[in-house]
Amino acid sequence: MATFKDYAYTHFLVTSPAPFVVHVQINRPQKLNAFSEPVWREFGAVFDRLSHDPDVRAIVLSAVGDRAFSAGLDVQDASNSPLGSGLGSDPSRYATALRRHIVEFQEAIAAAEKCEKPVICVLHGISIGIAIDISCCADVRICARNTRFAVKEIDIGIAADLGTLSRLPKLVGSTSWVKDVCLSARDFSADEALSVGFVSRVFESKEAAVEAGLKLAGFIAGKSPVAVQGTKELLNHARDHSVEENLRYTTVWNSAMLQSSDFQTALMSGLSKTKPTFEKL
Amino acid sequence: MATFKDYAYTHFLVTSPAPFVVHVQINRPQKLNAFSEPVWREFGAVFDRLSHDPDVRAIVLSAVGDRAFSAGLDVQDASNSPLGSGLGSDPSRYATALRRHIVEFQEAIAAAEKCEKPVICVLHGISIGIAIDISCCADVRICARNTRFAVKEIDIGIAADLGTLSRLPKLVGSTSWVKDVCLSARDFSADEALSVGFVSRVFESKEAAVEAGLKLAGFIAGKSPVAVQGTKELLNHARDHSVEENLRYTTVWNSAMLQSSDFQTALMSGLSKTKPTFEKL
Amino acid sequence: MATFKDYAYTHFLVTSPAPFVVHVQINRPQKLNAFSEPVWREFGAVFDRLSHDPDVRAIVLSAVGDRAFSAGLDVQDASNSPLGSGLGSDPSRYATALRRHIVEFQEAIAAAEKCEKPVICVLHGISIGIAIDISCCADVRICARNTRFAVKEIDIGIAADLGTLSRLPKLVGSTSWVKDVCLSARDFSADEALSVGFVSRVFESKEAAVEAGLKLAGFIAGKSPVAVQGTKELLNHARDHSVEENLRYTTVWNSAMLQSSDFQTALMSGLSKTKPTFEKL
Amino acid sequence: MATFKDYAYTHFLVTSPAPFVVHVQINRPQKLNAFSEPVWREFGAVFDRLSHDPDVRAIVLSAVGDRAFSAGLDVQDASNSPLGSGLGSDPSRYATALRRHIVEFQEAIAAAEKCEKPVICVLHGISIGIAIDISCCADVRICARNTRFAVKEIDIGIAADLGTLSRLPKLVGSTSWVKDVCLSARDFSADEALSVGFVSRVFESKEAAVEAGLKLAGFIAGKSPVAVQGTKELLNHARDHSVEENLRYTTVWNSAMLQSSDFQTALMSGLSKTKPTFEKL
C-alpha cells in the first residue's frame, strides 16, 4: 500500500487504508523491531505529526513481521547512549546526562499518548520491554493469541523508566497482578492480558487482529472528530485528576466544543439515517 | 405503595418499602425516562433532600417502565437550553452561557454521589447517555440481563460532559475497554458490564434486580448509620486522593465518629445475637 | 526452622527458608491471630527492620495455624486503648487521644507497604478486619481456597480506618464491588477475590499457597535488588501521582540507579546464561 | 440612593452608583454588623445572584455605620445553631450536625469568591472574626486608617473555620506574621495590614476608602467583561493549582474567550482613542 502523503520514514511504514484512518507499522523486523535511538526519535516524530494532521482521525499501530511486535530496547545501540558510556565519571554529572536522556526518551514514547487522535495498538508475538511502554500509551489494546508479553526490565538490572510503571497500574484493575508481572519479569499470555483487562480483545492471528483494529479505527473515523478527540482528551485528563477537577476542565472544554457544527451534523444524519460528513479537524 | 412522607415529585416516585430504605424511581416512561431540564433539576432536589433525612439509610434508584432505565438526554428539550439556542452569537458569550449551564447540570447529577446515604442503582433496558452518567454516581450498580448500555454522546457530536468520562475510568479496571466504548459509542450488554466490573451483579429480570437491590439496601439499613455513611464518605474521598491524604482525613473523621454510641450498640448486639437499634442520623 | 538472625519476636516467627528470602508469620493462633496493641506495634517494628536489612530481598507474610490468617482487631484489648476508655470526657480531648492513637496504628500497619523489599501476602481461613488492612499493604496477594474475607468494621459500628478504605479501591478494578463488600460487611470467598483481582492466585491449601509464595519470593530474590526495589518504589509512587509526576520522579530515581553495577552483572549473566550474583543492598 | 433593580434585602443595601458597578453594604449597624444565620444566608444569596447578572461588572463591598465593618459572629444567635445546642448528645451525631452546618456557612461566605465579577472589599473600624473570613474572599482589599483587624476566633476557644485559615496564608507573604496574628488573636492596624500586603491601600477615612473602591470598580467596569472575568477566574484557579495545571486550564479557557468580539472592540477603541462599549456578559 502506498505511503500516506509524504510520511516516509526509515523505521516506520505509514499508510492510509481507509479515509481518515492511518496505519503505522514498526518496520525493523530483522531486529525484531527493537528500539534503537533513531527508532524512538522517529516514533515521536511520526506521532507528533499525526496529532495535528487534519486528514487523520484514527490510528492503528502494529508491527511488520511475524515474530515480534517489539523485542524492546536495542541493547547493543544503548551501549552508545549515556546509559552505556558514563561509568567511571563523576556520578552527579553522569546522573545529569542520564536524566536528560531519559526525559527525551520518555517524551518520544509519550507522543502516542499526547497524539490528539485515538491510537489502537495491535500486538503480536514477542512484546516485551519497550513494547509494553508503547502499548500503554495507546488508547485501545488488542492482540493476537500468540502474543508473549513481559515487563522485562528487571532482567537487565533496571527499573522500567519509560512509562510502564507509571501507566500500567492505571490501565488494569488488579494491582496484585501488576506487581507480580513487574517484580518477576515473567511472561504473560494474550489470555492473561485479556482477563486482567490489559487488552480488550484477542484474535487468532496477527492478521485478524490488525483487521479488527483497522475496522474499529474506521468506525471511529466516521464519528465527529470534535467529539472523538474531545473524548480522548477528557479521558486522559480524568486519569490524572480528581473527578471534581475533571468536571471543571470538561465544562470549559465543552463551552467551546459544544458550539461545533458537528452537533447539528450528527443530529441531522441521525434523523435522516445518512452518513454524516464532518469538517476537518 | 404510598409516597415516602411528602416526597411528591413530578418525575420521580419516592417510596419506602422497608424501614430506613427509600426507593426512588425515574417516572417518565412515556419518554423512555429521558432527561429534560425539569427532570434533572428534580433529580438533584430529591437526592439533596434524602442526603440529610434522618429517616433514610439506604436508597435504591431504578426506573418505571419496561423498556428503559433512561434513553438519556431529552434532545427535543435540549434545543431550548443554551445548548440549542446560542448559535450565531459571540462565541465567548455563548461559551459563558454553556459553561454555567453545564455546571448546574453536572451538580444536579452529582447529587446522587454527594448524597450521604448509599445509593444502589438498578438498571434495565435502554440505559444510554445520561443513564451512564447517573449510574456512575451511585455506589453499587446491578442490572437486569436485558440492559443495553451505551456511552452514546459521540453519536450526537459531543464529548460526554456530565460525568461519565470523569468517573467511568475510576469505576472499572480496564482502560482499554473504557476507551473502546467511549470512543465508539457502541452498545454493551449486561454480561459485558459484569465482566469489566461496571455492575456487580446481573439478574434475569428487572423485577429480580430491583428486589435484590432493595434487599441489599435493607441489609445495609440495618447496620450502624454512622459506620455506613462514614464508609461511603471515606471511599469517595479515597478515589480522588492519595493513600496518605485519605489516611489523614480518615483519622480526623474517626476522631469524632469513634465516639458514637453505635460502637457499644453494635458490640452488645453482636454478643447478644440481637438486632441492634441505632439512633437516627 | 531457625529464627532469621536475631529476629526474635513475641507475636511473629521470622525465618529465612532461602537466600535473601524472609518468611514472617503472625504467631498468635490461639487468638486466631487477632491484633492487640503489642501485636501491631511489633508488626511495624519487624517490617521497619526488614526494610533496610541487606540480607533481605523478598518477604512472605503468612500466619501460623489452620483456622485464621487473622480475625482482625483484638476487641478485648482495644477496650483498654483510647477507643474504649475515653467515653464521657470532653469530646475534643477524647478526639485528640483517638487521633494520635489511630495515626500510630496506621503507621504500624503501613510498615509493610513502606518496607523497601517486596512483600507477598499469603492468606488462609478467617481473614477479616485488620487482615484486609494488612494484606492491602502487601505487593502481591495470594490465598488458600478456604479463605473467608470480610471488610468487617461496619459490624462493630465503625468505618474502617487502618487503610482498607484508602487502599482497596486502588487495588481492584470494580468500585461497585468494593462498595458492596465495604458497605455490607459481607463475606467473600477466595474465588470472588480472584475474580475481582484482589488476589492474583488461589491454591487448594494453605500449604500450597505458602509454598507458591516462597517460590515467587525466591524467584524475585534472584533478580537485581536495585531493579526490584526501584520497581516497588516507582509502582507505589505511581498509585498516588499523575503519570507526569511519576515519570519525573522516575527520571531522577534512575539517574542514580542506572549507574548500578547490576546492569552489567545482569547483562553478562544473560549472555552467559549463568545465575548473576548481585552486591548487597 | 435607590436599590439596584429588585435587590431588596433585609441585611444588605445594594445600589448601583455607576454603570455596571454595584455597591453592597452590610446593613446591621446596630449590631456592629455581626453575622447571624439570616445575615450569612442572605450574604450568599446576594453574591450568587450578582455573579450571573449581566448588568454587573464590578462590586464594592463595604458596611453601613461608623464603628464597624463587622464585629464577626453574632454569638447570641449562634447559641441557637448546632454550635450551641448539641452538647450532651452522642458526639458522632452532634459532629454530623456541626459538619453540615459549617459546610453551609462556608459556602455562603465563599459566594463572594465564587462570584464571577471582581469584588473590592472596603473595611473600616472593627473588622474581626467573620470580617476577616469575608474580606479574604474578595479580590482587592482596601481600608480606612481606623480599621482594627483581628483573627479573633481563638478567644472564643475555637479554630477559625469559615476560611481565614485557608485563605489568609495565600493572600500575604509572611507566614510568620500570619501565624503570629492567628495564634495570638491580637489586633493589627491598617498600616500593619498594608505592610504585609493584606490590604493594598489605606485611606484616611471610611468615606475616602469607599470612594476609592468605587472609583476602582468603575475603572474595571469600563474594561472588557470577558477579559476581566476571565482574569479573575484564572487567578483564582492559579492559587490552588501548579503553574502547569493553570497554563493548561488557561489554554482551554482562552480557546473560547479569544473568539470574543471584545478583542476587536478593544483594539479599535485603542486606535481611535474612544471609550469602548462591550456587549453584556
Next chain:
Amino acid sequence: MATFKDYAYTHFLVTSPAPFVVHVQINRPQKLNAFSEPVWREFGAVFDRLSHDPDVRAIVLSAVGDRAFSAGLDVQDASNSPLGSGLGSDPSRYATALRRHIVEFQEAIAAAEKCEKPVICVLHGISIGIAIDISCCADVRICARNTRFAVKEIDIGIAADLGTLSRLPKLVGSTSWVKDVCLSARDFSADEALSVGFVSRVFESKEAAVEAGLKLAGFIAGKSPVAVQGTKELLNHARDHSVEENLRYTTVWNSAMLQSSDFQTALMSGLSKTKPTFEKL
C-alpha cells in the same frame, strides 16, 4: 533555671519559665551550635516528646551562647556519615545509603513543624545552613539585630536538602529574593529578613528577643489549647492544600473540636473578664 520535668538532654536545655511554656535551647556553644548527627537526632526526640506532652502549650526555641544560633552542619562529623564515606562504591548503592540518611535527617528537623504546639524561633548571631532549615519549621520567627543569615549549602557544593528549599518559598512573599539568597549563598541581615517577612520582629539584643519570644509564648499558652493547636494544624494543612481541600478538612476537624468545653470556658471568661482555665490537652 531547672530542667523541665525529666527533659534532660545532652545538646539541649529544656526549661519551663512559665506555666505551659517550654524553652528549648540548643546547647553546644563551643561548636557554634553546629549540628552533628547526635544533635539532630536529639532535636527530633525533644520535639516529638513535647508534641504530646499535656503540660506544654507553647515553645520557644533559641540557642545558648552569644555568637551563633547555629553555624549549621557539623562538617567534621558529617564526614563520618554516608555523605562522607561512600565515595568509590557502586553509585546506586551509595545513593541508597544517602537517601535513607537524608530521610532520617529531614524527619528529625521536621519534628519542630509536626509538633502539635506552636514553636517560636528566636535567632541571633550566626544563623546559617541548618539554622535556616530549622527556623523554617517554626511557626513564628523573631531575631536579634545582630543575626547573620545565609542559605549556605551552595558554598559546600550541595543543594540544601533538609527543608530550606521546600519551605522558604512558602514562608516569604518574594520569590526573586528567595532565589537570590539561595543561588548566591550570600548573607542577609535581620532587617532584610524583616522586610521580606522571613522574621516578623527584630530586637536590639538576643536577650530582648528571647524575652519577647517567651512573652508571646506565655500569651498563647493562656488561650484555649484546643483552639491554638487546631489553628496550627489547619494553617500547616493550608500551606500544602487548595482552599477547597483545606475547608473540607477544617470542617471535619471542627466537627469534633467545636464540642470542646473550651468554647464555654472562653465565652464565660470573656463575659466575666476573668482568666480562663482550660483542661489539659
Next chain:
Amino acid sequence: MATFKDYAYTHFLVTSPAPFVVHVQINRPQKLNAFSEPVWREFGAVFDRLSHDPDVRAIVLSAVGDRAFSAGLDVQDASNSPLGSGLGSDPSRYATALRRHIVEFQEAIAAAEKCEKPVICVLHGISIGIAIDISCCADVRICARNTRFAVKEIDIGIAADLGTLSRLPKLVGSTSWVKDVCLSARDFSADEALSVGFVSRVFESKEAAVEAGLKLAGFIAGKSPVAVQGTKELLNHARDHSVEENLRYTTVWNSAMLQSSDFQTALMSGLSKTKPTFEKL
C-alpha cells in the same frame, strides 16, 4: 562584544562577558522589542539550547535600546496568527487552532523557566504584556528606576494567557496587589515592584542594572554548578508541590548529586581560601 560561540540569532544578541556567564539581549529596538511569532520561537530556541550547554552557568536577560525592555505582543503580527484569522469559522475548530497556538507560545516563553541554569532578568523602560510573562519565568528580577510595568492584556480584551496569571501570584506576597494590577491593567513603577517583591533590586539606570545583573551572574557562575542547578530545580519544584512532596523529590535528587566531586572541591577551596574550579555540567 563577540557573539557567544555560534549563538547567532535574528532577534537576540548572545554574548559571554565573563567565564560561564551568558548575556541574552532582546534585539528588536525599532519595534520596542515587541514579540512577533519569529521572536518568541527564537526565544524558546535560545533558552532550550543554553539549558544544556556546559559552557553556561548563569544567564542575564535584558533588552537592547533605551525605551523598552519589551512593549509586549506585536499586535500587527498577531493578526496573521490563529488569533486574528479564525473569526467566522466553526467555533470548535477555531478553538482547536487557538489552543494549539497558545500551547506553543506558552512553551516558548517557559523555556527561560525550564532552562537548567539560573536566569536573571534585567528590566527597563516599557515592560508590559509579554515583558511580564517573560520576566515571571526568570529566577531573579532586577530593574532600572525608569521601568514602567503593566499587565496590559485586559486593555486588548483578553485575559493574559502566556503565564503572568499563572506565575505572578506565586512570585509576590500580596494577592490584593496582584489582582489590582491584573484587573485594572494599570501601570506600576519600579519602586512599587520592589515594595511588593516582584523585583528584588532597583538601580538608577539601565546600565547600572545590567552591570549588577552581570555581577550577580558572575558570582553565581563561580559556585558549584551541581549545587546551583540543583537549587534552581528544587526551588521550582517546591513552588508547585507540597513540602512533603518536595522533600521526597529532594531526597532522590540529592542521592545522586551528593556524590559530586564538587562537594570535595568546594570544601577544599573553602579551607584553602582559593577559588574552586568545578568540572563542566
